[in-house]
Amino acid sequence: MPQAIAAVNDFVVKFANVNGSGSASANELFARSILRMGVPVSPRNIFPSNIQGLPTWYEVRVTEKGYLGRRGGGVDMMVAMNPQTWAEDVKEVSPGGYLFYDSTKPMPSSMFREDINVIGVPLTAITNATYSDARQRQLFKNIIYVGALSVLLDIDDNEIKRLFGEQFKGKEKLLDSNVKALNLGRDWVKQHVDAAAVKLKVRRADNVGDRIFVEGNNAAALGAVYGGATVCAWYPITPSSSLAEAFQAHCKKLRHDKDSGKAKYAIVQAEDELASIGIVIGAAWNGSRAFTSTSGPGISLMTEFIGLASFAEVPAVIVNVQRGGPSTGMPTRTQQSDLLSCAYASNGDTKHVLLFPEDPGECFDFTADALDLADRLQTPVFVMTDLDIGMNHRLCKPFHWDEQRAIDRGKVMTAADLDAGKTFGRYLDVDGDGIPFRTYPGTHPTKGAYFTRGTTKDEYARYSEEGAVYVRNMERLQKKFVTAAKIAPQPVRYSSPKPTRYGVIYFGSTTPAMAEALDQLEAAGDHVNALRVRAFPFAQGVEDFIHEHDRIFIVEQNRDAQLRTMLMSEFVLDGRKLVPVLHYDGTPITARFISAGIARELGQLKIVSFEKAAS
Amino acid sequence: MTYIAKPRLHHPSLVKNKAGYTRRDYEGAVSTLCAGCGHDSISAAIIQASYELDVLPHQIAKLSGIGCSSKAPTYFLGASHGFNTVHGRMPSVMTGANLANKNLVYMGVSGDGDSASIGLGQFAHIMRRGVNMTYIVMNNGVYGLTKGQFSATADKGSISKKGVANSDEPIDLVSLAILMGATFVGRSFSGDKHQLVPLIKAAMAHKGAAFLDVISPCVAFNNHPGSTKSYDYVREHNEALNRIDFIESREEITTSYDPGTLTTVRQHDGSILRLRKLGEEYDASDKVAAMKRVQEGMAAGEVVTGLLYVDPSPKDLHHHLNTVDVALNMLGDADLCPGPSALDRINAGLRLSDTSSPCWAASLAASSGPPSCPWPWASCSPNSAAPSRARSPWAARPWAASAVPRWALPSAYGWSCGRAARAPAWCSPGSP
Known part of the structure; x- marks a missing residue:
């Protein structure tokens, strides 16, 4: 037996x-x-x-x-x-x-x-x-x-x-x-x-509480409804297809006019991802909140348009349900391997806003927030979820919506503003945050019209290839990116009960495994502080956390330590301090993997510190 | 002289249209295209058509791709918003713009490289979706900005300026548009203003996908002997099937014609198209006959022009999607956000069983009969009495500290939102 x-x-x-x-x-x-x-x-x-x-x-x-x-x-x-x-x-x-x-x-x-x-x-x-x-x-x-x-x-x-x-x-x-x-x-x-x-x-317990049990794709779709998205364009791709389908299902319940039965939304299944993002950009340019959902190969196709939206300053929300790459890769397996391709998508110098939800609850929050942020910053915003969050049911806290919350459409100049004599320069930074005012098409018969283009232009949207004008524009865009770091979701920090020189940085779907791994490390006497990054551009709190520790473990679900690369280049850091812990076989990362990886590194570090003590 | 800005002062005696604007109010910047470019004639025709239609200048949105033709929107309708998108992808951007606000007039301007080469896919799909628009291709058969390479509409055997004969079959955008479901399809010639202006007016009044292929010779790279897109060639081979008189619904019909020479088409908005017969019998409402006549023309080396096909009662994309009458970009919070009480019901449903698709309960059903999806919150409806949400949204971010789920924390850990030494700046959202 x-x-x-x-x-x-x-x-x-x-x-x-x-x-x-x-x-x-x-x-x-x-x-x-x-x-x-x-x-x-x-x-x-x-x-x-x-x-x-x-x-x-x-x-x-x-x-x-x-x-x-x-x-x-x-x-x-x-x-x-x-x-x-x-x-x-x-x-x-x-x-x-x-x-x-x-x-x-x-x-x-x-x-x-x-x-x-x-x-x-x-x-x-x-x-x-x-x-x-x-x-x-x-x-x-x-x-x-x-x-x-x-x-x-x-x-x-x-x-x-x-x-x-x-x-x-x-x-x-x-x-x-x-x-x-x-x-x-x-x-x-x-x-x-x-x-x-x-x-x-199985023994009866009381540990579920009021939590809900939901898939991330479903939650993100509901977030898009609450965030006020009216246009959704998408192309079927695993593992994101169920997101657009859930948006349709939610809209059928929540977004039809009671009297006429007509739809307060439009969903187009486009012919490809190029058209999906094009439709999103066209709708957002015209004042609607619009989003698309896709996965890595779709991002590759959208790249030229993402550059246009960024440079012409048109809002767009892209939910990237990441899967195993590169190329067709592992369509039904999970990874966090599109950070670099999204953060720097497009030719030329571009940077984009990324949000990293940890679970379906944050898929709901961040998709709604992304629609506000995209309008506020007038730029593409990515919600970087993945297959593990998107297509699995997960327990999470109930969705919450503040009664007082209003849609933030950002800096939009109205016909009344124009009639009141406000100066309108489409790319004119009037208050120092790098974000200009825009007008919707059809606003005013004689004022506020401008030509949107992917070419270089001056503050008044006039075509220009003059070096000084170009540099001024690029520096304003950089200023806008600094503003983004302040208003995007801030990092969340967990402190070990004991003081420690070691920290770990992680994000997204690694969160539940990390919570368990930290318990395992703590039980073994390894004290580590933790920081969960929730957005790119990185907040100041991320840099502070790195500087406060001697060694930082960066846990990611990709081969090339993409978050680490971004941290090193954005903060100009010495890479020797940043130790990658990487899991990328397509299965979700486990607590055992993380704690073993960190414990192994800590063991080696302890030897070094002994030498230090001897000297 | 293109570096000289146009004077904004108008002569006081300029005639105003019914909307109160002069023809000059529909103009744009001075063209930077080559002198004699066919595209400038088309721009002038668009200005004339818009003026004559009495449309408010800012109620038009003009979109284009990349290329000489796509630069043209700078040179007309200066009071309209314009969007110079990326190469070959204007149709998707125009589709999105149209979805956001169904109440503007959409003018898409593209070229043969932009629509037939790099953008053929998007061209086909915008036609089959029935986007309410006027889509004009300024068709010259060559890439002008990159100095004279053939485009996909160049005829087989047409000779380039460098003396090379085109060996590829041409793509005929008119045939493709009809095949893909465009409901108003015409072809014209930039050198024939009398044919072109009424066609543009009729297309703009058409409440569906209207496509105009306008042959527009490139004086720099495709106007030589041996080219089939030169001024001389098109003049010699132009086979106009009809002439249009565009009559707006409110206009009184004053001119009379001999019976038998006219076909009258009443469009859904009430406007009337009078098609004057030129020689042969031609029925522009017969789709199959239109395809046949266009193909016959191609085989014979003719440039068949005129209104080739029209469906007077088209159904557009918004009809298919059953959208509300008000523009989607005008919907406010109360229309869009179902509010906290609806969310409470959704949460309740997600505690019991999930409502996401695919419906797992339906697939459990082993018996015959349609599968059904139980939505526990099916009775919930949008919060009609939405409270005012005037407060700054930044004060209500869900990513404020309280959003951290307790159960996500490592149990052995206390968690803090800030360091003791400093104010928890990253705990709360920064002010915008």
């Missing part, structure tokens, strides 16, 4: 399925039922660029402590439903872990491992005996294994039934058939398996 991993409310279950078999819904049901018991979960889809047939996984981390990052290491229980990936799935189970499989067909013992616990349930036999329709067999097999797992792990089946009840409200036939399938799995396990032998258990 192999040893058995024992854990309550702290384990990882991974489902190995075939894409398109309807397993995603059942797996999500499993995750939600645990949430309903007050125990936080953090599920992640690991899926191929495929619609049907290829392997797909769903990893559920059950975490009473609320560590929402990917744990890493082996899994505690594998629900192996895909013969294609059987060998690698079995291998991934930690020693003492559990393998749950469909035991309808006998399998040779060589297919298993001696150091793990095997639980066979004849799922196919049960479904075939109960259902005749092929599609029903496939779908209900998934519900049956959820039923079986609920007995093994002590998940309250009433919570699952309540979830069914909410989903199939008014469709009692569906409700009944799903409950029946659930009970088929439960009854079989109760009769044939000693559930007590499985020592992974």
Whole structure:
């Protein structure tokens, strides 16, 4: 008898399925039922660029402590439903872990491992005996294994039934058939398996609170609604497509005129990303708030237009749901590898504003904020989310909207202003922040019209290739960038309980893993202060943090340490002080990876400090 | 003389149109194009058409791409906002501008390189979306600004100034526009003002995608013998199918013609197009016949001009998207932001089950019947009684310190928003 991993409310279950078999819904049901018991979960889809047939996984981390990052290491229980990936799935189970499989067909013992616990349930036999329709067999097999797992792990089946009840409200036939399938799995396990032998258990807790469970793409789309976006242009690309689709869904509920039924928004699925960003720029030039959502390859295509918007000073919001690059790269895997390509997109000297949300909650906030910032700064603003945040359900604090908050359209001169004799120079900095006033087309019959262009121009939008005029304009744009650093989201700092010379800088989807990693380091006696960067241009607080520490670890999910490169060049820093900790295999970064990486470096540093002491 | 600014003073006796503006109010800066350039004649025709249509100068938005033709908007409609975009991508910018404000008149100006070479994709897609606009291509068959390379509309066999014959098939933008769903398609010649001005007026009144291909000889690089886009060639081969009289809905019709020589087309806005027959029978409302006649002309080496195709009741992009009557850029906070109470309902729904697409609950349904998506907050509607939101938005940033989620903190850590020694400057947003 192999040893058995024992854990309550702290384990990882991974489902190995075939894409398109309807397993995603059942797996999500499993995750939600645990949430309903007050125990936080953090599920992640690991899926191929495929619609049907290829392997797909769903990893559920059950975490009473609320560590929402990917744990890493082996899994505690594998629900192996895909013969294609059987060998690698079995291998991934930690020693003492559990393998749950469909035991309808006998399998040779060589297919298993001696150091793990095997639980066979004849799922196919049960479904075939109960259902005749092929599609029903496939779908209900998934519900049956959820039923079986609920007995093994002590998940309250009433919570699952309540979830069914909410989903199939008014469709009692569906409700009944799903409950029946659930009970088929439960009854079989109760009769044939000693559930007590499985020592992974879910115990009711109260650690979920009022948090919501939502995907980042959905949240960002809602942020666009609240931020007042009226024009959305997009081109389908994984992993961002569900963002524009969610915007459509939200608008259908929230943005139709009650009386006429007409739409207070316009969504265009463009012919490519060039057209998407062109439509956004045209709409924003004309006074609408507009955004597009895309991923890395889309940014590559948009680059010329981004330069135009920056130089002609037209607002634009681009939500970049990053994936593995370069080129087509890993379309269904996550990375933070578009920082440089977004921050400095375009030919010539350009810099752009980037926001780094940590979770769906900040996807909502930052997308709404980006629309304000783009209008305020009259420039493109990127919301740099990624697949890990965008396409996975994540627990986060409820969305919040201040009753008093108003749309900030920035410096817009009206017909009344022009009639009152205010001086209008489209590129004239009247108050020293580098941001000029603009007029919307159609404002005034004789005043305020100007020609928008990507060529160099003077303060009054007149074409000029004169060196002094060009330099004046470029310096004003730099001044505007300094203003951006002050009004963009500021960094968030966490202090170790003990004074330390070491700091760590991170951003975006690394956040949940970092929270756990800092706990691990602290427990091991390694004290580190932490700073989460939330925007580029970097705030003064980022530079201060770097100068306050002897060594800074910079944790990123890309190969080339892109944030580190930007910090070094923007603040003119000595790179030897900035130690990169890089994770870029396409899977979300884990706490174990971060803490091990930092602990290793700290160990080496301690040797150096001994030498120092000896000298 | 292009460095001399135009005097802004008008002669007091200049005739004003019904909108109260003189023809000069529709002019722009002095042209920097070559003397004799066809594009300047088209600019003059646009000025004339706008003046005669009594449109308020600032109610027109003019957009262009890159090239000689795309420089032209500087030289007309100086009181209108203009946007010189990037090469070949003006159509998408114009689409966005049109979505933002459906109440302006949109004038897109492009060239054959801009629309048929680098921008062919966007050209096709703006036509098929039915953006309400007038899209003019100043077509000279060459790249002027880069000194005379062939463009994609150059005819096969046409000889360049350097003596090279073009071996590629030409792209006919008129055929493409008709095929892609443009609802008003004409071709004209920069040297024929009497044909061109009424065509532009009719196109501007048309409430859908209107396209005009205007052959506009390049005096510097494509006006020599052997070119099929020279003044001489176009004059010799111009086959005008009809002449338009554009009559605005409010104008009284005074001229009379012999019956049988006229076709009357009433556009959706009430304006009337009288098509005077020139020789052959031609029905401009017959799309298939139009395609056939244009292709026949090409095969015969003719430059077929006139109003080639018109759908008098077009449906534009805003119709397809069912947008509200007021321009989207005029909608205020109460229209756009659903407010905190709607958000509370959304939050409640996201605690129970998720409402995002794809609908996971629907895919659970194993029985037949349409899948349904349960939105727990389906009953919520935009907050109609939105409170006044006059306060500075910077005071209400969600990224203020309180936004840091407690559960995201490492449990062993206290967190601070600032250092003890200094004021937490980066804790609260800086003032703009």
